[in-house]
Amino acid sequence: MGRWTVRVSRERTVRGCGHGAAPGLLSCPGAMASYSPDCDSYGSHTCPRDYHPVCGTDGETYGNECVLCLANREEHKHVKIVRRGTC
Numbered sequence: 001m002g003r004w005t006v007r008v009s010r011e012r013t014v015r016g017c018g019h020g021a022a023p024g025l026l027s028c029p030g031a032m033a034s035y036s037p038d039c040d041s042y043g044s045h046t047c048p049r050d051y052h053p054v055c056g057t058d059g060e061t062y063g064n065e066c067v068l069c070l071a072n073r074e075e076h077k078h079v080k081i082v083r084r085g086t087c
Contacts, residue, residue, distance in 0.1 A: 033082040039069035055087035056080065 033058050047066035054062050056079040062068040065081065072079055 011083055013056050026065050037065045037072075039072070042066040042069050044073065045070075052084070053086050054084055055082045059087055061086045067073050 038053070042065075047064065047070055050064060052064045054065050054068055056062055056068055058077070058079045060079075062071065068079060068081065071077065
């Protein structure tokens with residue numbers, strides 16, 4: 001089975017799979033769109049305490065975008081946002 005990645009916009013990516021599937025068709029189970037968090041908007045050690053959850057590409061729910069950025073920095077990961085809200 002082949003894998004493909006389509007660049008939808010500058011920071012948004014759609015991933016999917018399929019045998020001969022055309023890019024852009026999301027008929028594959030597990031296909032998802034994700035985008036990078038705006039980590040430049042936040043400090044490097046503290047985050048606001050507001051609860052605006054985001055679902056990461058790792059399947060974890062983060063309390064807000066800043067918390068995801070902090071986890072990425074501390075754990076040297078590159079988790080992106082799948083959607084606003086819980087996973």
